[in-house]
Amino acid sequence: MNDILVKVENIKKYFALDSGVMGDKGEVVHAVDDVSLEIKENETLALVGESGCGKSTLGRLLIRLLDPSSGHIYYKGEDISQYSNRKMRKTRKEMQIIFQDPFASLNPRMRIIDIIAEPLTTHIRMSQKEKKQRVSELMKLVGLRSEYMMRYPHMFSGGQRQRIGIARAIALNPKFIVCDEPVSALDVSIQSQVINLLQDLQEQKDLTYLFISHDLNIVSHISDRVCVMFLGKVMEIGDTHEVYEHPLHPYTKFLLAASPVPDPHLRNQKKLVLKGEIPSPIHVPSGCRFHTRCPFAREICKEKEPPLVTREGRSISCHFPLE
Numbered sequence: 001m002n003d004i005l006v007k008v009e010n011i012k013k014y015f016a017l018d019s020g021v022m023g024d025k026g027e028v029v030h031a032v033d034d035v036s037l038e039i040k041e042n043e044t045l046a047l048v049g050e051s052g053c054g055k056s057t058l059g060r061l062l063i064r065l066l067d068p069s070s071g072h073i074y075y076k077g078e079d080i081s082q083y084s085n086r087k088m089r090k091t092r093k094e095m096q097i098i099f100q101d102p103f104a105s106l107n108p109r110m111r112i113i114d115i116i117a118e119p120l121t122t123h124i125r126m127s128q129k130e131k132k133q134r135v136s137e138l139m140k141l142v143g144l145r146s147e148y149m150m151r152y153p154h155m156f157s158g159g160q161r162q163r164i165g166i167a168r169a170i171a172l173n174p175k176f177i178v179c180d181e182p183v184s185a186l187d188v189s190i191q192s193q194v195i196n197l198l199q200d201l202q203e204q205k206d207l208t209y210l211f212i213s214h215d216l217n218i219v220s221h222i223s224d225r226v227c228v229m230f231l232g233k234v235m236e237i238g239d240t241h242e243v244y245e246h247p248l249h250p251y252t253k254f255l256l257a258a259s260p261v262p263d264p265h266l267r268n269q270k271k272l273v274l275k276g277e278i279p280s281p282i283h284v285p286s287g288c289r290f291h292t293r294c295p296f297a298r299e300i301c302k303e304k305e306p307p308l309v310t311r312e313g314r315s316i317s318c319h320f321p322l323e
């Protein structure tokens, strides 16, 4: 427990947009902009922030579904950021992803047995009997009846499809799973069942999760620590309950205040109203990139980017943290 499983150092992902029609210089989206963080073995680190702040891009970078523009990614202490596809093969078995949309992420023309067994058959040679056996075990593990393995995805509900996605993700006994908004496409009544399943599997199989979510209630329920991102950058990281009770970054406080939190103690927190719109990740503001929206911004915030400073397990990037 508490060994570092995944670590990123100064990771960046910039997307170059196509050049304009007049042949002018193409613009660059700063999707992930110099992020450093660690994920401990067996923990759930939640990644939160408004739409477009770079959560999915960061999740995909960590498991090398995307190549970083610069920076380093370490898995079990090894720098995998420049690994070739061939070299990634072994590591990739230990890293999986669960996607948001269980309708789009399952091939409608494939039977469930083939969907779940896909990662197995690409990595391991197995007979049809062994495949059936393993898929049957996996289906039981995620609460599905194995008699349904010859059916197609359209014959299942959203929650069941997400269970199929989860069975596929755990087929190779991974250690690290990026859960990218795994329940946000599901009915609220189904969400907690899938969350409980993820928690049970984590316990049984010693899994480590990066849990990407918009829903701060779910995050408070499932995560050990939370990382708050804004415009490609980390604003705050810390123990989830401590961050929820005493947010130190004005942006974290805003996110919590804007979210319907059932805890009456948190509900009474003073509301914080942000100015303006989220700036463009193409034209990132100078200094602290949050300054154009921050009600507490002063002159230095416009000029100097605050470093991410860690004290007593809490990291924060702000010139004037809240008391």
Ligand SMILES: Nc1ncnc2c1ncn2[C@@H]1O[C@H](COP(=O)(O)OP(=O)(O)OP(=O)(O)O)[C@@H](O)[C@H]1O
Residues within 6 Å of the ligand: 015, 016, 029, 030, 031, 049, 050, 051, 052, 053, 054, 055, 056, 057, 058, 281
């Ligand atoms: N392939 C791409 N090409 C160009 N821009 C991209 C690409 N992928 C992502 N982006 C941009 O990078 C930024 C970060 O996107 P990302 O999907 O990582 O954010 P997010 O926080 O996961 O958002 P959401 O919660 O809406 O999924 C956005 O501005 C997005 O438009």
